[in-house]
Amino acid sequence: MRAVRKVVMAEDQVKTVLKMIVNGDPVEVAVDPTWTLLRVIREELILTGTKEGCGIGDCGACTVLLDGKPVNSCLVLALQAEGKEVRTIEGLGTEENLDPLQESFIEYGAVQCGFCTPGMLISARALLDKNPHPTTEEIKLAISGNLCRCTGYVKIIQAIQKAAQPGQ
Amino acid sequence: MQSYEYYAPRSLPDALEYLAAKAGDCRIIAGGTDLIPALRKGDIHPACLLNILEIAAAGGISETEETVRIGATATFNDLADSGLIRKEFPLLAEMALSVGGPQTRNRGTIGGNIASAAPASDGLPVLMSLDAELELSSRRGNRSLPLAEAIAKAWTPAWAADEMITAIKINKLPPGTRTKFYKLARRKALARSRMTISLILRRNPEGVIEDLRFVPGSVMPVARRMREIEKLLSGKVPTDELLDQSVRAVGEEMVKVTGIRWSTRYKKPVLGNLFRIVLRQLITAG
Secondary structure (H helix, E strand, O other): OOOOOOOOOOOOOOOEEEEEEEOOEEEEEEEOOOOEHHHHHHHHOOOOOOOOOOOOOOOOOOEEEEOOEEEEHHHOEHHHHOOOEEEOHHHOEOOOOEOHHHHHHHHHOOOOOOOOHHHHHHHHHHHHHHOOOOOHHHHHHHOOOOOOOOOOOHHHHHHHHHHOOOOO | OOOOEEEOOOOHHHHHHHHHHHOOOEEEEOOOOOHHHHHHHOOOOOOEEEEOOOOHHHOOEEEOOOEEEEEOOOEHHHHHHOHHHHHHOHHHHHHHHHOOOHHHHOOOEHHHHHHHOOOOOOHHHHHHHOOOEEEEEEOOEEEEEEHHHOEEEOOEEOOOOOOEEEEEEEEOOOOOOEEEEEEEEOOOOOOOEEEEEEEEEEEOOOOOEEEEEEEEEOOOOOOOOOHHHHHHHOOOOOOHHHHHHHHHHHHHHHHHHHOOOOOHHHHHHHHHHHHHHHHHHHHHOO
């Protein structure tokens, strides 16, 4: 469900209203200037698909698309997203209608614990949007900012290759 | 995290007015890839944060007949993807592609990399080798400052608190000039540089070195051209004997600046050998 969400400012807290577009829907949320985009996504918008792995931009678990580009949302202040478009993993396909990448990740067994998976899918989606037929090296480069401790990456790369085939 | 006042102007005059008014209590934020972790750790407690990413005048990459202007808020991916940068300064594009990972390259800016003045900065050595100049702006006016004079010491810019970098200006290189950036790090991505080599070379048709610029990175508090090595090799044909000599000299020059540190046993021979490897690549490149 993607409703417009409005949060009323508590009287004793100095907050600013942030307006942005999240997964295609306009959103207004009161934020503290110290909050990161990651915190707002997870704890104000309750879109918990995006994960916090390290909080300092070293793992990619928090990857979202900001105006179409993959970024670590832990390194974006919420207020820096004012007026911009954000796409999270919840905006990539639906339960009834998975994104081709999600289909191929399942088919190839590219998910184990699943913690890196939202960030991986977002980075892969950004790659295929820009370069529909990437080489293996281009795939590796595209996910080089996403760490996975479970799979050893091979199946992730194969899944992205599969999703990139014509007709997918 | 301690709170702060946050301001994100669209116009440069508004930003400069704010910087002047806040008199040193203000930190500039662009990509935030260095600043946000520092804020989280509590290393810094600014009263104000000025976001300069929305200022069009501080961005963009453009050229004139003789120079290239790179906006302070150009990201590493802007540099890596730019046909103009790849053509005019290949080593700058190579460096940009080696920093962090795709996500941080979409946010981290060249201006921020300069202003952080970290010893392990990758942007500073490359820009030093290109004799870059900073365009600094404040409410008091604009001025140019050679990058070689812009970093007082590690982590410490030499410009005033009410000034901000708006652009980096680099003169185009003469035809026939080759460039290379090499990064030595523990991983292929998401890795801080252990050591970098920035090299610019031009030889005449007889193979004599006409121009050599060499900046080692991550081996000194502040990156600078190793002019002693440049002088050793300039005006000469780079024979094997001369290169052997330069390998020793490079290590010795580094130690003259840094003194003996715990890392010297490793860095002294490696820096010299890497210098030779990269120089040889530039000499034999097609």
